[in-house]
Amino acid sequence: MWEYTDKVKEHFLNPRNVGKLDDANAVGEVGSLACGDALKLYLKIDDKGVIRDAKFQTFGCASAIASSSVLTELVKGKTVEEARALTNKDIAGFLGGLPKEKMHCSVMGQEALEAALKNYWGEKYVAPTGEGELICHCFGVTDEQIRRAIRENDLKTAEEVTQFTKAGGGCGECILDIERLLMEVRGEQAPAEGVAPVAEEKKPKRLTNIQRMQLVSKVIDEEIRPSLKKDGGDIELIDIDGLNVVVSLRGACVGCPSAQLTLKQLVERRLRETVEPDIVIQEAQ
Amino acid sequence: MSHGPAQDKPQVIYLDNNATTRVAPEVLEEMLPFLSEYYGNPSSMHSFGGKVGGKINQARERVAAALGCDPREVVFTSCGTESDNTALHSAVSARPDKRHIVTTRVEHPAVLNYVKLLEQQGYSVTWLPVDKHGRLDLEHVREAIRADTAVVSVMWANNESGTVFPVREIGAMCREKGVPFHTDAVQAVGKIPVNLKEFPCDYLALSGHKIHAPKGVGALYVRKGMLFKPFMIGGHQERGRRGGTENAASIIGLGKAMELAAAGIQDENTRVKALRDRLEKGLMGAIPEALINGDPVNRLPNTLSIAFMYIEGEAMLLLLDQFGICASSGSACTSGSLEPSHVLRAMGVPFTYAHGSLRFSLSRYTTEAEIDTVVRELPKIVARLRAMSPFSADSETEGQHKAVAACAVERSTE
Numbered sequence: 041m042w043e044y045t046d047k048v049k050e051h052f053l054n055p056r057n058v059g060k061l062d063d064a065n066a067v068g069e070v071g072s073l074a075c076g077d078a079l080k081l082y083l084k085i086d087d088k089g090v091i092r093d094a095k096f097q098t099f100g101c102a103s104a105i106a107s108s109s110v111l112t113e114l115v116k117g118k119t120v121e122e123a124r125a126l127t128n129k130d131i132a133g134f135l136g137g138l139p140k141e142k143m144h145c146s147v148m149g150q151e152a153l154e155a156a157l158k159n160y161w162g163e164k165y166v167a168p169t170g171e172g173e174l175i176c177h178c179f180g181v182t183d184e185q186i187r188r189a190i191r192e193n194d195l196k197t198a199e200e201v202t203q204f205t206k207a208g209g210g211c212g213e214c215i216l217d218i219e220r221l222l223m224e225v226r227g228e229q230a231p232a233e234g235v236a237p238v239a240e241e242k243k244p245k246r247l248t249n250i251q252r253m254q255l256v257s258k259v260i261d262e263e264i265r266p267s268l269k270k271d272g273g274d275i276e277l278i279d280i281d282g283l284n285v286v287v288s289l290r291g292a293c294v295g296c297p298s299a300q301l302t303l304k305q306l307v308e309r310r311l312r313e314t315v316e317p318d319i320v321i322q323e324a325q
Numbered sequence: 326m327s328h329g330p331a332q333d334k335p336q337v338i339y340l341d342n343n344a345t346t347r348v349a350p351e352v353l354e355e356m357l358p359f360l361s362e363y364y365g366n367p368s369s370m371h372s373f374g375g376k377v378g379g380k381i382n383q384a385r386e387r388v389a390a391a392l393g394c395d396p397r398e399v400v401f402t403s404c405g406t407e408s409d410n411t412a413l414h415s416a417v418s419a420r421p422d423k424r425h426i427v428t429t430r431v432e433h434p435a436v437l438n439y440v441k442l443l444e445q446q447g448y449s450v451t452w453l454p455v456d457k458h459g460r461l462d463l464e465h466v467r468e469a470i471r472a473d474t475a476v477v478s479v480m481w482a483n484n485e486s487g488t489v490f491p492v493r494e495i496g497a498m499c500r501e502k503g504v505p506f507h508t509d510a511v512q513a514v515g516k517i518p519v520n521l522k523e524f525p526c527d528y529l530a531l532s533g534h535k536i537h538a539p540k541g542v543g544a545l546y547v548r549k550g551m552l553f554k555p556f557m558i559g560g561h562q563e564r565g566r567r568g569g570t571e572n573a574a575s576i577i578g579l580g581k582a583m584e585l586a587a588a589g590i591q592d593e594n595t596r597v598k599a600l601r602d603r604l605e606k607g608l609m610g611a612i613p614e615a616l617i618n619g620d621p622v623n624r625l626p627n628t629l630s631i632a633f634m635y636i637e638g639e640a641m642l643l644l645l646d647q648f649g650i651c652a653s654s655g656s657a658c659t660s661g662s663l664e665p666s667h668v669l670r671a672m673g674v675p676f677t678y679a680h681g682s683l684r685f686s687l688s689r690y691t692t693e694a695e696i697d698t699v700v701r702e703l704p705k706i707v708a709r710l711r712a713m714s715p716f717s718a719d720s721e722t723e724g725q726h727k728a729v730a731a732c733a734v735e736r737s738t739e
Contacts, residue, residue: 074676080715097715101639
């Protein structure tokens, strides 16, 4: 029997926001009967871009149902921009974690959200399998999906890729392709003969202390603070010690149950994307 | 008989007996003295150990009597897996010039994975297919046997579907062609009559914990005259055929369990079968879009594998668990793999159903009241999950999903 957290069990036994949303103006559907899990996400977004309601229909296991339930809870009240920043890690994190073999359920939630937001913007919905080169024919997983899962979740092995994307979980013929993608994305050298050498990713140049301080201040002032202020919150830069960035949350962010999520998934993630990939956010005590 | 009598324990409705069974009170009673006061080594020369050795001999006689064979043809092992591995190891080692094996796609992993290992070591393997009811085609078996076949290994009854295979006919074919025949009878023993007198089989594996003996004990029948190569190398125990000090108490328990199993065959095929049929009829009558996996005629009397469209097995199991109901599923999500069980896939069960499969396996302790509880609660669970499913009947894209389902059926029968 899987070891599920109490939160997973709770959301599975008492899922929130089950069903169709008749006046939804954003609908995302991912997965299939053949694949063993599917999620249809309905969102009602108001004219200010705030998600006022969310519902779901899920075909899948306890993890899939719990992930769907928590996803609807997470997106309610968020702006479309805030919702876009949500990742599978947020879903799994709010559930107190998922068994590693079930991480693909959280990824399905993230993909359904993306599909719904695309639908909201009037973009033609393209199933994830339609983007990129098809790698796993059993589960219809593309190279782009695999690359992204590796990057966003710091995956290191083909087994982990399978746990997050299902790719490789069927006949297993694509395992070598998955390993090639892992080497590409992680910038590793191909160890075996016969495998085409992969161009080494150009590593970003290390910033000087002053460059780092300036860039961190700029991103916080120009991007992160305005985003938090929209919800009545704020952030103050306290100190920078090497790669450790110490901040303090202010306003409505103080005491917010999502404070740690804000720090990790908004502040740290954005700074890693724009400044340096190894930055660590710490909250001032 | 009701389970879980203690008030502080939840009531358990245990319908997962193909996974394991409770130890029968009569079995436990026979075992207990050999877990406490009679602890001598059965190989010792003193009478204290000799008493244990005597009880092991009695257990061997009981197993032989239940199987209809000579006690000298019984080797005690640690489990069904060891019995299967030993049989295959012995068969191929004894005839090193023979490099071909015949088996089925739906064997238990104890056979399946051992044969895969042999395949990696250079053996050629014929993997026999099954039809949608999990049945073998005897002509396929006949065609598969070659001059260089080292062993044919076909299970007596499948653990998931319950389908019973024509092992007598297969054994006869093997005998005719001079090829050793092994059958994994772990699920058959205690559920259908097994009488090895005049039965054309050379190796037969059984497991204690499937027939109300404890876990960690099994037996292998090796027909006299068969070349034998031990799998466990060690002392002279089991007449040199399986080294290692005997698991005396469990072997004694297995002997008693085999005696009870032989005596209970009639009950298994009447009362237990009637309960299984009551469960099947109740669920099929109450739940639309359900199908039975397995042979409608030649099926283990205690086994019901049933699948429900549009929902997933693990979710059903966890909701059943809320009522203390224990079953199992062939769905992907219960195993950590991403595809449904190899048995259901080999049977061509459409994905639309395979993901929503449940297996109920009854025992001599199952009651009518327990069956009625399942018939009462499971339809509500299925309805609840279907209401949550995007593929439910009232979905606006139902037509599309039906098309997907039809496609899955087509794919599975290719």
